[in-house]
Amino acid sequence: MSETLEQIVKDMKERFAVESSEYAGDTTLLLSPEYLQVAFQTLRDEYHFNMIVDVTAVDYWPQQEPRFHVVYHIYSMLNNDILRVRVPLNGNGPHLPTIEKIYPGANWKEREVWDLFGITFDGHSDLRRIVMPYDWQGHPLRKDYPLGYEEVQFTFNAAEIDKRKPYAKD
């Protein structure tokens, strides 16, 4: 961890009660959801993290508290540091404020997280599905969503499986 980053982590601990950890040279902050917007505003304006690299999530199902971690990666061009911020979320239908106003680049990334994990970003300007079809049911990257497979048809059950197959008949 560079000296500047060490100082930033120390400040963030005092101001937003984050927990920090380090693994293989990556620094992670564990931030509580209520401080989300103000913490990112501070990181961008006072600590020069001017670039959003990534917003994604991890599902820890069947664990419920927290069920999800939303993971942000931000980059500071001035100090050449990457910082990871994890935000734990409980329950099956979690809500989180958007950071689109702070980093416009988070717009599509939050849409993707909503699409694939079903985490609602409150205040988002355009929260539609992005990679899945408009009428898709469910959120595929959740751990309770099955991977899906094609049923193998044998002569004895070909007709039966054919009935269930989702394609246009006759």
Place this chain on the structure above:
Amino acid sequence: MTNIREVTVDELRHLVSDRAMTGETMLLNMGPQHPSTHGVLRLLLELDGEIVVNCIPDIGFLHTGVEKNMEAKTYQKAEVMTDRLDYMNSVGNNLVYCLAVEKLVGLDVPVRAQVLRVILTELQRISSHLLWLGTSCLDLAAMSVFLYAMREREMILGVMEMVSGQRMMTTYIRPGGVWRDVPPEFVPAVQEIVNVMPGRIAEYESMLTQNMLFTERTQGIGVISAEDCARYGLSGPVIRGAGVAFDLRKARPYSGYEQYDFEVPTYDTGDIFGRYMVRMEEMRQSVRIVRQALSRLPAGPVLSDNRKFVPPPRSEIGVSMEALIHHFKLWTEGFNAPRESVFATTESPRGILGVFLEGDGGPKPYRVHYVTPSFVNLQSMPLLTRQHFVADVVGIIGSIDIVLGDADR
């Protein structure tokens, strides 16, 4: 059978201007089968005559659920899926995944393997830029450049086939090094490319840089400022074309890039022409890196000898019981990675390519996420196309160099 639900204009109300609701402006669908959308990109354009008022990109037609599929495979087997994301930069996709796995389990890579990785990713960068040059000029109605660019790209694909048996989906880079050592004819073949390329790049430039038909279509079109690039997280030639010398090979070196002498080209205009100039110079710099790498290619192993993560060579299996056990364990169960997460970044031909990888103590990744430059750069389409002609939209799509497999994953 699910019913296909139609999307009405009302649902996109917040994305179009008021004039679209009265019918004063027209909503026009461009793609997903349009030849110059570089794959299956759909753009919903709001047009005032021929001027673009709003542009709403719609992606996802090539979504293959790679991230979900990778969660069901062991670390070694999941790598094969990564080639299929950005098919113009498959070596780079393998590299960033392997860097993440190596970071997660703490695996060292021999020097020879690192140099081979650099040679192949730089060759891939040249080949990706060549395809970009060919197709984006094709969009601007310059047919001949495409044929020239394909000629050189073929040489590079020949090298890929030589080392891995595959022209595009190589999976040559593996966790711990590379698959196997290169054949003896590898060095002369790469030498040939390195000798030929500078002259060929000059040839393309002589066709385009001063050509009025080209400059009229590119200069002052699709302008983006350096601040907007950072705000939207754009990277690669787009941000360098706007005058910021930001390159992860310099900023956060990996695979020994800090030992090579090369420059990060920039151009101040931020338009299509700027991105073109940056990419042309990048090809020259890549040639320079490959030349340096060839001159220092050391002898030695190409795969780590840490048998807990890397399978032993075939020759050992017949004589060593321990090697046989390792081989069996690695190809049936795989290796276990700790319950931690890492983030690895590389500079792909299109920008920041990152992998967020989380392990759960078992042999399969708990979560893999690809941070892909095409997805991020596409987000700038509404900004870049505003108040331009429909014909320029085609040039702008070409200039940000998207690969839809990369954007949709």
